[in-house]
Amino acid sequence: MTIISLKKQRIVIIGGSSGIGLATAKQAIEQGAYVIIAGRSKTKLDNARQFLGNNFVETYQLDNQNEQQLQIFFEKVGEFDHLFTPGASYVRGPITASEEIAKSSFIGKFWPQYFAAKYAVPFISKSGSIVLMSGAFSQRPPIDGASYAACNGAIESLGKALAVELAPIRVNVVSPGTIWRDGEEGVRRTPAFEEYKTISLLQRVGYNEEVAHTVIYLMTNSFTTGSTLFPDGGYILR
16 A cells, blocks of 8 residues: 655645645645645745745746636646645625626636646646645535535535546545634634634634645545545534
8 A cells, every 4th residue: 555645746736825725835845845836926925935945835926717827837837746726716795796796706716726627637647636625615505605605515526526537636625614814814704713613513713734734635645536525623513
């Protein structure tokens, strides 16, 4: 039995300059991987490079909602081993929300991952993997997020379909619950954090490092494909 190691592996993370993506990059580097991270903000990319260390990381400025940019990006990157796609931008709203809000989850979260996988496939090692990211609201939707819940469900179905289509390349999905945020964003989300504590089994929010640990597992376990894992503190069970 061989368990894949990340040592000397090339890892691509789209949305790797902050949050879960950055935490995953850090853990991958600690295991001896070389990481390529892409994101919209040059400032965040520069900060991430400094944080991770110039010897272990490469950065690209990329709009993941632009299909042509994604295609060019993977052609530049060339051969690699694992892809993780946490980068997303969307607005959540109820069924009565505007068309713009209703479509934003698919435009900013589903299609970027779909096209990232499409253009990554020719360059991924046959023993490599893709890890998509959805969210636990796919299983226990919020009261004001019909299209967002549907989008997450679609990503989880996409993961299963791609696992079948792309085998032996492995495809899995990580579906986190509410994750702690520092700074101004954290202050804005304090009510959501407090609510989450009351509706998850572990009575707390999660942390980037905990989700990253799940992603690393999905990259390194060579017998796991077509799965969705929920690092959510038991949110979907209550």
